[in-house]
Amino acid sequence: MTKPHRNTIFLEEAKILAHEHYAGDQHVLRLAAPGIAAKAGPGSFVHLTCDASRPLRRPISIMRSDRESGEVQLLYKAFGKGTHLLAERRVGERISTLGPIGNGFTVDRERKRPLLIGGGVGIPPMIFLAEEMRRTGGYEPLVLMGSEVPFPFRVRPSQILVPGIPDGVTGAMPLLDDWDIASRLCSLQGYAGCHEGFVTDLARHWLDAMDAAQRKQVAIYACGPHPMLEAIAGVAKNFGVTCQVSMEEFMACGVGGCAGCTIQVTTESGPAMKRVCVDGPVFDAESVF
Secondary structure, three states: OOOOOOOOOEEEEEEEEEEEEEOOOEEEEEEEOHHHHHHOOOOOEEEEOOEOOEOOOEEEEEEEEEOOOOEEEEEEEOOOHHHHHHOOOOOOOEEEEEEEEOEOOOOOOOOOOOEEEEEHHHHHHHHHHHHHHHHHOOOOOEEEEEOOOOOOOOOEEOOOOOOOOOOOOOEEOHHHHHOOOEEEEEEOOOOOOOEEOOHHHHHHHHHHOOOHHHHOOOEEEEEOOHHHHHHHHHHHHHHOOEEEEEOOOOOOOOOOOOOOOEEEEEEOOEEEEEEOOOOOEEEEHHHHO
């Protein structure tokens, strides 16, 4: 899946257009970065400098990209000192931003009922992918999202019926509903309208309600913490559907030079070490798990 990166990664002094803050130390950053916006795809990320006092860049997934306006949106959670400093940056300031980086999701055009699964900070690539499918047309995606902190949007009951989803699980992302894309939410925190459990539970419910012919139309695309991705890979294998996963790893350089984000994958010639930043972050689930 490796692609040439010459003339595809841009270094931009991106201007902050908006910076919204949500519960759970979650933040949505909107940047003017026309070079990055022109090349970004679902699953790609940027490597940005959070603050002048922290020269080591941080990788953040791209949630939306508008080629015409030259804007990109990032959803991130402040974990350490760097991202907490990033959360303090104000509209009008500029951020050194490198991107887009990585090989993203490859949409299977023969499978028209994709299942998109995002957990925590793995949600942004799923929104990007859903928007790309909407733009392309011809797909009927279902987006499942899980979070143990309040979702960074106002949850509302979905207007879209999804066969196989348990009664009472109606919580959805308004943006996706407005796009006529079905979504459902999961959490162990007892949020109204959300499934009390894991995203894999809802995935099984949905797949169980299908017949064999319908399942042949399903491809799974997922991003989130390692245990979640491993569980989803197991679900995909049990139901005989294809699955791509976007891996989350700590990164230093972000462009393949330091090899600090390597993981072991299975290839046709045997085990191999691959860099998540440029060989991924998206891999076939069977090659990883």
